Amino acid sequence: MKNINEQLKVIKQGTAEIIQEAELIEKLKIKKKLIVKVGLDPTMPDMHLGHTVVINKLRQFQELGHKVVFLIGDYTACIGDPSGRDITRPAADPKTIKQNAKKFQKEIFKILDKEKTQISFNSEWLGKLKGLDLIELASHYTVARMLERDDFDKRFKIEKKPIAIHEFLYPLLQAKDSVELKADVELGGTDQKFNLLLGRKLQEDHKMKPQICIMMPILEGLDGVKKMSKSLDNYISISDEANDMFGKVMSISDDLMWRYYELLSFQDLDKIHSSHKACNNDEMNPRDVKIDLAYELVERFHGKKKAKEAKDNFIGRFQNKDITKDIPDVEIDSEGTELKIIDLITVKLKAIASTSDVRRLVNQNAIKIDTKPIVDINYDCNKHKKFLLQIGKKKAYKISLK
Numbered sequence: 001m002k003n004i005n006e007q008l009k010v011i012k013q014g015t016a017e018i019i020q021e022a023e024l025i026e027k028l029k030i031k032k033k034l035i036v037k038v039g040l041d042p043t044m045p046d047m048h049l050g051h052t053v054v055i056n057k058l059r060q061f062q063e064l065g066h067k068v069v070f071l072i073g074d075y076t077a078c079i080g081d082p083s084g085r086d087i088t089r090p091a092a093d094p095k096t097i098k099q100n101a102k103k104f105q106k107e108i109f110k111i112l113d114k115e116k117t118q119i120s121f122n123s124e125w126l127g128k129l130k131g132l133d134l135i136e137l138a139s140h141y142t143v144a145r146m147l148e149r150d151d152f153d154k155r156f157k158i159e160k161k162p163i164a165i166h167e168f169l170y171p172l173l174q175a176k177d178s179v180e181l182k183a184d185v186e187l188g189g190t191d192q193k194f195n196l197l198l199g200r201k202l203q204e205d206h207k208m209k210p211q212i213c214i215m216m217p218i219l220e221g222l223d224g225v226k227k228m229s230k231s232l233d234n235y236i237s238i239s240d241e242a243n244d245m246f247g248k249v250m251s252i253s254d255d256l257m258w259r260y261y262e263l264l265s266f267q268d269l270d271k272i273h274s275s276h277k278a279c280n281n282d283e284m285n286p287r288d289v290k291i292d293l294a295y296e297l298v299e300r301f302h303g304k305k306k307a308k309e310a311k312d313n314f315i316g317r318f319q320n321k322d323i324t325k326d327i328p329d330v331e332i333d334s335e336g337t338e339l340k341i342i343d344l345i346t347v348k349l350k351a352i353a354s355t356s357d358v359r360r361l362v363n364q365n366a367i368k369i370d371t372k373p374i375v376d377i378n379y380d381c382n383k384h385k386k387f388l389l390q391i392g393k394k395k396a397y398k399i400s401l402k
Contacts, residue, residue: 001065010306019213034184036061042100050219050228050234075123171195175202185212224256242302246310249294249392254286333399341379
């Protein structure tokens with residue numbers, strides 16, 4: 001096992017906040033094998049790369065020799081985490097929760113070592129709580145303190161939206177998980193800070209040493225602005241096909257690439273910083289560094305063979321200009337009238353829903369006809385009868401106008 005300073009360097013990599021670092025150092029001195037917990041409610045059918053940020057950190061603890069617990073919140077999923085929500089989250093269907101939980105167990109072992117991972121379900125202890133138990137649990141926190149939480153405060157004071165009583169129970173139940181698991185460390189996103197801190201308080205109320213709270217940043221989506229989310233369609237699912245995953249990683253900006261490296265890559269941080277410096281000094285091409293990142297992520301979730309095939313396909317199609325391979329043929333009825341590029345993309349092809357996104361891609365020279373960038377969103381496509389249309393780095397069509 002690494003010494004404390006070496007462990008701290010690994011643990012702190014990419015973190016947004018640690019509460020309290022001094023306590024973490026003391027725990028590392030006293031207890032060689034910490035119990036490190038991550039909880040995830042199985043409310044969605046698959047995980048995206050944003051979810052894996054905290055699981056990657058859990059893997060680092062695992063590699064440092066600590067005991068890691070992946071907690072599946074099958075009980076709390078029935079309530080729904082109110083973190084970051086401006087409305088009450090609808091209750092999840094128990095059958096769906098069960099199906100998703102099975103998929104989660106399969107997916108996390110693409111990151112974690114199955115032999116060294118404890119899988120727990122919080123229904124094991126929360127499902128046994130009776131009415132008096134819930135009343136006792138609720139007595140550990142006040143309504144006033146609960147309303148200090150940012151999302152509750154905003155809903156209550158500014159948006160005047162209702163907050164259901166059961167939403168107050170969610171952070172208390174998550175805190176109860178930490179008591180039951182005797183967690184030394186709990187990991188979560190920055191949006192989970194309130195819940196994690198409540199875990200510290202409940203442990204202290206139970207005469208336990210409070211857990212260390214490690215908050216990881218929220219990963220931006222492909223647009224580089226908003227958090228990665230399925231509802232925003234800016235996500236990379238870990239279930240994406242290898243070629244799709246590779247292409248999506250290659251579509252991110254060069255600046256965002258370094259953020260993805262820090263939060264998603266298993267490369268040594270010194271090596272990442274060295275590559276970043278080399279790119280800034282024009283000693284390395286950012287494209288090549290991005291290819292390495294895409295390869296690493298595809299290999300993690302699909303294996304070496306698929307990663308190599310995806311890399312070869314990408315290089316073949318986009319770097320060697322073999323861009324017509326596997327591109328669909330589409331016939332468009334232009335009705336003999338003007339067909340603006342923006343209408344072709346948003347109305348005829350329905351390739352992009354937002355006209356503002358089309359404008360942005362045009363401004364970035366990312367929309368091309370026969371490999372030539374289109375600089376005018378009102379460009380008349382009827383100047384061509386057959387042409388290759390490229391939309392960004394992920395979509396391409398062989399268009400025939402009639």
